[in-house]
Amino acid sequence: MEEMSGFIKHYLISGPLFTDFIADKTDKNQIRYEQYLRSIVAERDKPAPSDDIRIGDQSELGLPWEYYYPGSGYVNVSQFSVTPQKVELLAATGLVAQEDMDVRAILWTYTAADVWLGDRKICSVTEPVYKPIKKKEIKLALKKGCNDLLIRMQNLAVRDTRNIFGIQLLEHRDKIASALPDAENAKPFLALDRWLSGIVIKGNRILFPDDAPCNVYLTYDDAGNDTECVDVSGKSYADVKNEADVAVVYGEIHHKKLIRKIELLHNKKPVYRKSASTDDIRRAMFNELAAIGAEPTFQPLRFGLFYVLARWHLGEKGINDEAYINRALDQIGRREDCSDFFLAGLLRLMESYSLPAALADKAEQTILNYRYWMTENGSDGMCFWSENHALMFYICAYMAGNKYPDKRFPRSDRNGLEVREAAKDRIQQWLLDVEEYGFEEFLSTDYMCVTLGALLNVVDYMEDEESARAARLIDQMLKSFACHTFRGSIIAPQARIYRSVILPFTQSAQSLMHLLNADSPVGNSEWMVFLMNSKYRLPYHYASLMDKPLEMEYQTGNAWVKLSKQQDYMLTSVQSPRYDEKPSFWENCSFDDSADVESNLYIKSFNERFHGTSRFEPGVHGYQQHMWYAALDNDTVMFTNHPGEMSDDGGMRPGYWYGNGIMPAVRQQGNLLGAIYDIGEDHPIAFTHLFFPSSKFDSVTQDGPWLFGQKGGGYAAIWCSDAMLPHNDRLIDCEYRVYGTRMAYICQCGSKEEFESLDHFINYCKLLSPAFDHSELKLSASNGYALSFIRSENITQYV
Template sequence: MELTLNEYGYITNYLVSGRKETPYSSPVTGKDQLACEKIMRKEAVDHSPIMPEGEIRLGVQSSLSMPWEYYYTYGNWFVDKSLFYPLLKKIELHGAVILHVEEELESEAWLWSYGAVDVWVNGEHSGGIETPVYKPINRAVLKFHLKKGDNLVFVRLQNLGVRDTRTLFAIQIPGEERRQIKVKLPGMDTAEEAVAAGQWLSGIRVTKGVLKFPKKAPENTIIVYDKRPVDFSLYGSRYVKKNISGQEEEILDAHNLYFTVKVSICGQTLSRRFERQELLGPVWSNETDPERNKERVYERIASVLQIPRGDGDNFSMYPVLARRYTGAIHEIDEKEIYKSLDQMESRRDCSDFLSCAMVRFMKLYPMDEALSARCKEVMLNYRYWMDETGNDGMCFWSENHSLMFFVSAYIAGECYPEDVFSRSGKTGREMKEKARTRIHDWLKETLSEGFDEFHSGGYTPITFAALLNVVDFGDEELSGLAVKTTDRLLHDLSLQTFQGVSIAPMGRVYREALYPYAQDIQSLVNLIDPEAPDWFSEWIIFLATSKYKIKEELKALMKEPLSLTYDESNASICIEKNDHYMMTSVQSPREGMKRKWENIYGRDGVDAGSFAYVKSLNECFHGTTEFQPGVFGYQQHMWYAALNPAAVIFVNHPGGSCEASSVRPGYWFGNGIMPAIRQVKNVLCSIYRIPESHPIPFTHLYWPKSRFIRQMMKEGWLAGEAGTGYVGIWCSHELKPYQDELTDCEYRADSRDTAYICICESQEKYGSLEAFLSDCITKNPSYDKGTGTLRCGNEILKFEACENKTQYV
């Protein structure tokens, strides 16, 4: 069996051992958690010039005391074992491959990783990456001295597991010598079956509801449908499995969106995920009365026993609050409250979500003596900010997290005014006073400057919940500011609503960007307008017992045609919206305007407890609020063009090479490198120039074919029709269809230097898709790579690369 490097020179076949996870603790502490984590990342790893010993063969135990396995992930150029860690861990991973050459060869090799990595070739240390980072990805340039014949390449990766941790590496041969290199695996005779199974999985295609196999399915092949219930208590029946061994095709269940094909072979299981996006559409509640709709929403939250947190954990305080409100108290509620207190006590990441719910529970509902004592014990010992003693992996600094910590400290301090909080050494009264200052600054700056995590499909409802705690339990001034800030949040959301769905560029985004109507933020849209599509979100239960009132005029604002530009934080957002289409984007760069606030992180003499410092720290970690071309991106969503809530398109530069990638920025959300973008009404121009310092050399277009009535491609343009509008997109490079987890949704432009033009128009203006496409072609767009200049009609956009050192963490 002959294996090769892929078209970009990446090695894509390895044996791996690990990910080995060991609980980690450190004495490092301080007011700056990012600095602490930087130190811990360095302390958690140990380099050695000596290659780990042991036989490398499928199924044999490595020096990590874990078996060697064949690594397979469809379309991945990386060995990627990334995971989210709510508690600190030390991570170790080994990889091995054989490079075969017919003659002695010296080759440059690029090593990509976020972790600390050592590489050996034939037992000789060939270099690596010294220190792990959070972002951006590191590239080390190595020299491989390859002897004639087989050469063993061994990789040892180490990292600190803290929240979203990228445990991955890749080796790329960038030069022409890659054509002389063949790939083998150690103990190839034992691995051939696994390799063949991976190749079979890669050959699967979905066509009109039928799973087509390249040849008969191997023995021990199953299809696993995933129902993904909202309630974690139903996870026992989450999966439906069917044996498909020996089949050449499988007619898919018409009601299951998500499924995985798994092959058990050579003592391990290889798998490939699929998703039928055409089956996930907007859902309406059929309730039109706002008050009845609210009660329906609250009762639905109450009906859920536990909210999933990943595949193996759950939170439950928000459903408990819903059941207290509706009176449908469940027999498990007391146990779930105690469990929530235990989760807080562990100080796992996102435990502030629980503390924010717990303080609301404390203010609203009576507790018996035992629960009251346990609650007090946990609250007095909780860590409410980075300047308090302790060491953990909690994220304090994001826009939603920071307010949740502040308001939790404020209310807990009020509940226990004379008691001493062990981690701060302050009395409750002092805790409340300090938290009040931080809440005040958060509200004042956000109200005047806008939201850093603007329009976030996942985080906006969390921020909404935190704000309601201030509305209801803050003093008169804080409550008033919180009302105004919540009004602004919902007002700006209304601006970005199209045909009842939030369509918006976002300061922080996840993969749900593919389905705007299936983001948590849609629950807020539905509260404003019950006739809008519905979506489940536990966060809005705070509204049930809040004095805050949603303004009635927002419903009408959502439906108004708009042509405007406005600011959120340091971003400038454009909207062109009417009955037929919506185009919206952030401008990159935002021309003619200075930053609203300066990033002070790392400067001497600054107050590490100030909200200005918190905002700065968050911008470093979760991505800049100032959109500039050429800057390393994170989770920012740059633009949408929509003809209806499902027929949406956008382009991004992915952070990974495939859907299964676990990195942030992801395959469909965020951008590895930010583009230049300018929108003028219904025309959007963008340029993506990807430097060699980023491993992914292509951009791609999300174009869900099933959502369009018709589509046409001609002279570099792709045009589609849906609803009562048209959308067309031009690319300076050939767009090639690509199939991954989604089918018929993606076009790739295999170039590091690519320009795009997107245009929306109404059907009433053109009358036919052919006429619209013909007019697009007459605009005669052109892109000059030499100068980085894009021209389309009267519009000109020039790419001028920027650098932002705050994005190196």
């Protein structure tokens, strides 16, 4: 059977089906409330799906049965849900056994799941979890011939929802083949699947396999729509447009498209503005933001309100601006997750401008009835506790209370003045904590932009003391980004990150570096709108740090960050565990029943427990943490991670290229870094991988266990204890996988200035003679470098 470590790859699915789900019970502890919702969301003892499964026919969910693509081993329909919902999915597959046999297998799932072999239920997981993934051993009593497997999945959809399961066979794989219900109708889908998997990219030329099973097309639309669609049926190759950054190849069978997306990373390059004037840069950025949503046709933009704010600051008004404000009011009124972002923008807008009467009345009622903290009355799926959300809720409450001082806020049963004073106390706690320990979501190029927006509201709308303290923290944020900027791009280990990690010049916070230094690549973040009328003044003198060689290490939150930045390369990381002398940590109090649930320390502890933001330790289940980076240019970076999912199209947290399923041990020593991974038996993904985009280098050489890259005057070398095997998924010639559960890497950086030539550098690296003891989990090199993996038992990283 086709497999990845024994995982069944091919399924028919029906769903997912989403329905609203809110329980009457409330809880002042949001994590506990969501655990309760998960405990009741799945209906027990539901029967198996219908035996008559045909592609295109509707299931009991009222949705058609479809061929699941791409099949990686997981059935992964993860999705972000802004309000709590129930999600249901049905799946069907089959196993063809050469003889009667009992087969040990594992069901991996975050969801509630029931599994039937034929008409007999063989496994039931009654409650979904957020993390870590559940592992349940099952026995498959297979009969000779085809055996049907049916799966019913139920889950609570709230924020980033892990609608994932996979079935892994542990034995007899050579005697088992995969099969699908409705076999005849499934054949062309299987054939198209294989054909799409056989596509090869060489530069800007796509090479197609022979004998496509249906008409196939090439387009440049990321969603696979027919814009600029070209029929490539029967062709052996096609040349893509030189400027294209994504190529989409698809075939369609019975009105169902199977789509292969291929990113042309070599065509994705930093964008620069021609003007070097600071004023021109600001003007261009703000004009671009104001232009979004200014078209005659209304588009349901997520941050439509922010672009209204940009237009109004420029003295312009768009034809659909009131519609965007109204949509934001609806999102806030439904208390969608991240609605605090929209509320921050709304309150900022209302500080400077008057709304039309009907919108003003609706805004007042929406603001008064909002739930500003999880201890207030009501139930929803909002995240209150991350560093950016916490301050955002605090400052929104402060501004709302200040605007309506005599009005009653029913969810807290306080008047506006009382709401403002309670929020002021929380803001002061938040500011004091970050002043003392540094940012928890340190160097996060996405979330720090959100924190920037909240801090700017503190700067602009609070008393002088809090305003000045917030401004100093923004300065600190920008100084850290500047230190970690290499040739204009932010290259930084990060507490929370998304897929933009592979192209750092595309990260949201790049907007800030572009404002500080006009010669850096252009960035894009809607949060820059808050700077347009702010009294905060950017610290332009920090721009000098962007090109300055630096050797530094420092604490932020519970993390210890190291940075080695030279003229031709940069290496930076967060240590796991910490190796600094006399490490100090703040203590997590979220498991203490006597802790003050209103305190910022409790909320910070909540965040650590849920997101695992800054306590980096080996063996812990990870989230969005980015552990290390090496860079030879602003678009030429490399790093390793243990992916949280099996393919690059899943979109969960941790993802394929961002975060870690299981955290590694990491130690940096100058321009050398080591990392050890011990995945263990409680995570389904038995490989790590290296991001190494070959097309971005001037030269690439693989020599035994070493991989060498050169760009300009910079050199980088990667060594691995086990075979690094090229793998192509959404990215081509960018990935090397290392299969197994225990492996170690070394990254060594250097330059022509230090080593005269690439050959000298290669010889130096080989003389390091790295060695990894798989049983003792110890990594060493001839220069005295040593690293051990000691698994942490820190339970504060688990929900």
